Amino acid sequence: MSEALPPFQRFLDAHRDVVWRFLVSAVGPAEADDCFQETFIAALRAYPRLRGARERHNLRAWVLTIAHRKSLDAHRARARRALPVEDPVQLERGAAPAREPLDGELWSAVGELPARQRSAVVLRYVADLPHRDIAAAIGCSEEAARRSLHEGLTKLRGTVRA
Amino acid sequence: MSNTTNAGDGLETALRRGGEKPERALREQASAAARRLAARIAGEGLADVSYAWLDSPFGPLLAASTRHGLVRLAFPEEDADAVLAALARRLSPRIVEAGVALEPARRELEEYFEGRRRSFELALDWALIGAFARRVLGVTYRIPYGGVLNYAQVAAGAGSPRASRAAGNALGANPLPIVIPCHRVLRAGGALGGYAGGPERKRWLLELEGALQGRPGR
Numbered sequence: 001m002s003e004a005l006p007p008f009q010r011f012l013d014a015h016r017d018v019v020w021r022f023l024v025s026a027v028g029p030a031e032a033d034d035c036f037q038e039t040f041i042a043a044l045r046a047y048p049r050l051r052g053a054r055e056r057h058n059l060r061a062w063v064l065t066i067a068h069r070k071s072l073d074a075h076r077a078r079a080r081r082a083l084p085v086e087d088p089v090q091l092e093r094g095a096a097p098a099r100e101p102l103d104g105e106l107w108s109a110v111g112e113l114p115a116r117q118r119s120a121v122v123l124r125y126v127a128d129l130p131h132r133d134i135a136a137a138i139g140c141s142e143e144a145a146r147r148s149l150h151e152g153l154t155k156l157r158g159t160v161r162a
Numbered sequence: 163m164s165n166t167t168n169a170g171d172g173l174e175t176a177l178r179r180g181g182e183k184p185e186r187a188l189r190e191q192a193s194a195a196a197r198r199l200a201a202r203i204a205g206e207g208l209a210d211v212s213y214a215w216l217d218s219p220f221g222p223l224l225a226a227s228t229r230h231g232l233v234r235l236a237f238p239e240e241d242a243d244a245v246l247a248a249l250a251r252r253l254s255p256r257i258v259e260a261g262v263a264l265e266p267a268r269r270e271l272e273e274y275f276e277g278r279r280r281s282f283e284l285a286l287d288w289a290l291i292g293a294f295a296r297r298v299l300g301v302t303y304r305i306p307y308g309g310v311l312n313y314a315q316v317a318a319g320a321g322s323p324r325a326s327r328a329a330g331n332a333l334g335a336n337p338l339p340i341v342i343p344c345h346r347v348l349r350a351g352g353a354l355g356g357y358a359g360g361p362e363r364k365r366w367l368l369e370l371e372g373a374l375q376g377r378p379g380r
Contacts, residue, residue: 007246007257008209012196020192029191036195037202044208048254106176125177156173 006059008047012040015060019067022122025110026071031078035070042066064127065137068119075115109159116140117152124149204260211249211256212263219275220363225264228253231285232267234337237359253289271340277370280307282341295332297321302333305346308371312350334358346373 005011019039023032043063055062110121116138123134135145203209211233215222221238226249233253236245250257261268266284273279291299301319305311311319317329333344339359345367349355357364368374 004247004251005255007211007250007255009200009213009258010243010246012199012258016192016196017189020195021188024188024191032191033195033198036192037199040196040199041203041208044203044256044258047256048210106173110177121177125174128178153173160173 005047005050008044011043011047011059011063015063016040018060018127019063021126022064022067022119023071025107025122025126026068026115026118027074028111031074035067035074038073039063039067039070042070058133060127061129061133061137064123064129068123068137071119072115106156106160109156112159113152113155116148117155120145120148121152121156200258200260201262203258204263209256209258209260209263210254212258212260213246213249214259214261214264214268216264216268216271218271219366220359223271225267226257227263227267228287228289230287230289232264232338232341233287233289235267235339235341237339237363267341274340275370284341286338286341290337294320294322294325294328295335298329298332299336299338299342299344302336302344302347303342305343307343308373310346310348310368310373312348313355314350316347330356340367343367346371 006014016036020032020036023035023039027035040063043066050062110118113121119138120134123129123137124131129137131142131145131149134149135142138145138148140148204212207229211226211228213224213226216225217223223238224234224236224240224242224245225232226234226245234245234249236242246257270279270282270284274282288296288299297320298316301311301316313326313330313333314323316333317323317326320329322328333347334356336342336344336358339345345357345359345364347355354361354364354368365374
C-alpha cells in the first residue's frame with residue numbers, strides 16, 4: 001500500500017506560500033488570487049484520485065504544475081481581452097501583463113519574462129525544484145527546461161543590476 | 163568572468179530568498195487567500211470532511227463532520243494531526259478546516275455545557291463505527307439525560323448479553339463522545355469505570371446532568 005495522502009488542509013498549509021509566490025510572480029498580484037483559488041480547487045478535485053507514485057512523492061511539484069497551467073490560462077485570457085487594443089506595441093506585448101509594480105525590481109523583471117522562462121526561473125529558485133520536475137511541470141524535456149532557465153537568468157542579468 | 167559569476171550568484175541568491183523566506187506581507191496574502199479558499203470549498207460542498215475547534219470546559223475539542231453529519235469529536239489531548247490523518251485514511255483525504263460546517267455542533271455543545279440542552283438533535287455520521295459497536299453505541303445514544311446504565315445492561319440491549327467486555331471496548335473507542343453519551347455507562351454497582359476522556363471528565367459530565375445525586379461517591 002502506498003503512502004497515504006495527508007489531509008488536504010495540511011497540503012494547502014504546506015504549499016500555499018510557494019504557490020502564492022509563484023502566481024504573484026507569474027500573473028501579478030491582481031490576478032494571483034483567482035489563479036490561486038483555481039489551482040487549489042483543481043488540486044482538491046483530483047486529490048483523492050492521486051495515484052501516481054511520483055505525484056504523491058512530490059506534492060509541491062504537482063501543485064506547482066497545476067499553478068503553472070493556471071497562470072498560462074490567465075495569460076491567454078488576458079491576451080484575448082487585449083485584442084481590441086490598437087496600439088501594435090501593446091498588442092505585441094499582449095502576453096506581458098499590464099499590472100501594478102511587484103514587490104521590487106527583481107520580481108517585476110521575473111514577471112516580464114516569457115511564460116516558459118518565467119515558470120522555469122520561479123520553479124527553480126522559488127520552489128527549489130530539480131530540473132526534472134521543472135520539465136514535468138512545464139511539459140518539456142529536461143534539456144529544454146535547463147535552456148529556458150538559462151535564458152531566463154541571462155535576461156534577468158541584463159535587466160536587473162546585481 | 164569572475165564578475166559575471168558574482169552577478170549570477172547575487173541574482174540566484176536574491177531569487178532563492180524570495181522562495182525561502184517570503185516577506186511577511188506575502189505570507190499574509192497567501193494565508194488570506196487560503197482562508198478564502200477554505201470558505202469557498204465549504205460553501206460549495208467540495209470537501210468530504212470539514213473540521214473546526216470548538217470551545218468547551220475541557221478545552222478545545224476537534225470536531226469533524228461529513229455531508230451526513232458529525233463524524234468525530236476529539237478531546238484536547240488527542241493528537242490533532244493523528245486524528246485528521248486517520249480521517250483521511252478511513253473516509254477521504256479531502257479534508258478542510260471550515261467552521262461553518264460545524265456550526266450546529268458548536269451551538270448544541272455550547273447549550274449542553276451551559277445546562278440548557280438535554281438532548282442533541284444534530285445529524286450524526288456513524289461511518290467510523292463498526293457493526294457491533296453500532297449496536298452498543300445505538301443503545302448508549304438512547305440513554306436519557308440524567309440516566310445511567312451499566313456495561314452488562316448495554317451489552318444486553320445490544321443483543322449480546324455475554325459481551326460486556328466487548329461492549330466496554332466499543333464504548334472506549336466511541337468516536338463521538340459526549341454526543342453519544344458513553345459517560346452514562348457505569349460499572350455494575352455504580353463505580354464510575356473508565357472513560358477515554360479521563361474519569362474526572364466522566365464525573366463532571368454526570369454531575370452536570372444530575373446523574374450522580376444519591377449515588378455512592380467514587
